[in-house]
Amino acid sequence: MTCQTLDRMSGRSLYFKCEQFQRVGAFKFRGASNVVRGLSDDEAARGVCTHSSGNHAQALARAAQERGIPAWIVMPRTAPEVKRAAVEGYGATIVTCEPTLEARETTAARVLADTGSMFVHPYDDDRIIAGQGTAAKELIEDAGPLDAVLAPVGGGGLMSGTCIAARALAPAAMLVGVEPAGADDAARSLAAGRLIPQTSPDTICDGLLTSLSERTFGILRDHLHSIMTVRDEEVLAARTLLLERAKLWVEPSSATVLAAVLRGDCPIPPGHRVGLILSGGNAAASA
Amino acid sequence: MTCQTLDRMSGRSLYFKCEQFQRVGAFKFRGASNVVRGLSDDEAARGVCTHSSGNHAQALARAAQERGIPAWIVMPRTAPEVKRAAVEGYGATIVTCEPTLEARETTAARVLADTGSMFVHPYDDDRIIAGQGTAAKELIEDAGPLDAVLAPVGGGGLMSGTCIAARALAPAAMLVGVEPAGADDAARSLAAGRLIPQTSPDTICDGLLTSLSERTFGILRDHLHSIMTVRDEEVLAARTLLLERAKLWVEPSSATVLAAVLRGDCPIPPGHRVGLILSGGNAAASA
Numbered sequence: 001m002t003c004q005t006l007d008r009m010s011g012r013s014l015y016f017k018c019e020q021f022q023r024v025g026a027f028k029f030r031g032a033s034n035v036v037r038g039l040s041d042d043e044a045a046r047g048v049c050t051h052s053s054g055n056h057a058q059a060l061a062r063a064a065q066e067r068g069i070p071a072w073i074v075m076p077r078t079a080p081e082v083k084r085a086a087v088e089g090y091g092a093t094i095v096t097c098e099p100t101l102e103a104r105e106t107t108a109a110r111v112l113a114d115t116g117s118m119f120v121h122p123y124d125d126d127r128i129i130a131g132q133g134t135a136a137k138e139l140i141e142d143a144g145p146l147d148a149v150l151a152p153v154g155g156g157g158l159m160s161g162t163c164i165a166a167r168a169l170a171p172a173a174m175l176v177g178v179e180p181a182g183a184d185d186a187a188r189s190l191a192a193g194r195l196i197p198q199t200s201p202d203t204i205c206d207g208l209l210t211s212l213s214e215r216t217f218g219i220l221r222d223h224l225h226s227i228m229t230v231r232d233e234e235v236l237a238a239r240t241l242l243l244e245r246a247k248l249w250v251e252p253s254s255a256t257v258l259a260a261v262l263r264g265d266c267p268i269p270p271g272h273r274v275g276l277i278l279s280g281g282n283a284a285a286s287a
Numbered sequence: 288m289t290c291q292t293l294d295r296m297s298g299r300s301l302y303f304k305c306e307q308f309q310r311v312g313a314f315k316f317r318g319a320s321n322v323v324r325g326l327s328d329d330e331a332a333r334g335v336c337t338h339s340s341g342n343h344a345q346a347l348a349r350a351a352q353e354r355g356i357p358a359w360i361v362m363p364r365t366a367p368e369v370k371r372a373a374v375e376g377y378g379a380t381i382v383t384c385e386p387t388l389e390a391r392e393t394t395a396a397r398v399l400a401d402t403g404s405m406f407v408h409p410y411d412d413d414r415i416i417a418g419q420g421t422a423a424k425e426l427i428e429d430a431g432p433l434d435a436v437l438a439p440v441g442g443g444g445l446m447s448g449t450c451i452a453a454r455a456l457a458p459a460a461m462l463v464g465v466e467p468a469g470a471d472d473a474a475r476s477l478a479a480g481r482l483i484p485q486t487s488p489d490t491i492c493d494g495l496l497t498s499l500s501e502r503t504f505g506i507l508r509d510h511l512h513s514i515m516t517v518r519d520e521e522v523l524a525a526r527t528l529l530l531e532r533a534k535l536w537v538e539p540s541s542a543t544v545l546a547a548v549l550r551g552d553c554p555i556p557p558g559h560r561v562g563l564i565l566s567g568g569n570a571a572a573s574a
Binding site: 001020021025240243244247248249281284285 | 288307308312527530531534535536568571572
């Protein structure tokens with residue numbers, strides 16, 4: 001998708017990859033389906049498992065449903081009913097636990113032991129990263145040569161896949177990750193040269209709260225030009241622009257990339273052709 | 288665009304034509320550009336004129352700008368600043384008048400006399416109707432054979448063009464117009480067999496307040512299977528579904544067509560392949 005008004009405002013030619021129109025409303029389906037489709041028949045028969053209450057849980061449930069295999073999703077008992085209903089709607093089994101990381105991990109371990117299913121991490125997995133990278137692959141194939149590509153950074157799975165795909169298909173493109181200022185562990189980690197986990201994130205970008213893993217940190221360190229951080233007010237303003245000018249509805253996490261190219265300190269030169277990955281659109285209409 | 292959830296809810300296969308992504312954010316650009324591109328060089332040099340404060344004004348201004356010819360838009364002095372700014376942004380000249388129909392018409396007549404420009408009516412014009420019909424043409428070409436096509440009905444330009452295009456490309460398709468209950472002049476006119484103008488419309492569908500003309504009434508009478516009317520509450524619920532489930536942002540007028548297929552009295556049989564024209568997306572983010 002393109003929008004002349006946003007091109008004018010940013011001084012660049014913007015090409016949006018619209019993952020809000022992807023299955024389950026977010027790029028997460030790409031990685032999950034890559035894992036599920038790649039399982040051997042034996043592995044597939046035993047099913048898959050994850051602990052998540054977000055888009056990854058829905059994506060894994062849906063991918064499992066499409067292959068006709070079981071999925072167990074460990075969710076805290078405090079998860080919103082709408083998220084439970086979505087996962088159940090895709091035919092997965094919800095295993096409820098206390099809302100602590102320890103409870104999630106011990107509950108998942110028990111499910112794995114009981115069922116023989118395979119644990120599928122939301123981003124610390126090469127197969128997931130490869131799947132997420134297909135968004136950038138399609139974007140570059142559709143938009144033609146790009147001078148830069150931006151994606152939001154949470155756990156780093158999308159940005160890692162974007163790096164790998166773009167390095168192959170647009171080797172000279174400047175790769176820029178974007179984080180909310182209130183969850184800037186990737187920026188701090190890259191500046192320090194070592195992984196610094198995110199503690200107590202504070203941002204409206206609820207898809208970007210998690211920390212990098214050693215795996216995604218290494219990929220970002222090797223390929224990114226830079227990480228930009230954007231304030232929540234900038235994210236909200238960018239989200240409204242996407243809606244009113246481009247008629248594109250996204251979740252706050254997705255609007256970070258437009259907020260970044262509208263900042264005066266964006267390192268991408270004016271006039272350049274810029275790809276922006278809008279990661280998803282799962283937000284309530286009133287949000 | 289398609290959406291499996293909305294297919295399930297409606298019991299039909301729905302194919303959405305997304306005119307919110309059209310230039311100026313609405314189908315109106317199709318008719319306006321058809322008129323402007325078809326002008327002789329002589330006519331073009333004298334420019335175009337209309338009285339409107341809505342999407343047609345922006346569409347005509349933009350079409351004139353693309354051909355590099357003058358456009359005069361007569362607008363009431365009460366028109367919102369955002370609409371004035373949009374028209375001026377496309378390089379048109381705004382002529383302000385009192386907010387009455389009489390003032391609009393006499394002001395437009397004066398502009399026409401002064402400039403020698405051509406008046407372009409928003410819907411009572413065969414060239415406009417032909418242009419609007421290209422939305423249905425593209426929809427049918429993209430979606431394949433359709434059993435039914437729905438479009439909103441205001442002045443009837445979009446529905447008239449839809450009828451003509453669909454009769455040629457999908458001759459057996461059931462053609463259904465949709466109106467808000469608070470501006471149902473087309474339903475009443477077709478029932479009475481004669482044109483009954485809309486007086487004091489009362490609906491949130493601000494693109495559907497106007498009356499049919501004899502021209503559009505005749506086309507609808509000859510081709511429509513039926514007109515459905517939907518209540519504003521149904522429109523709002525359908526608009527939220529489009530946003531949350533299909534991630535599609537539309538103005539209220541556009542959501543009428545989804546509201547119609549979700550009604551129990553929709554005459555289109557279950558399982559049928561249905562084309563729905565979403566007419567535009569020009570609404571504030573807070574609306």
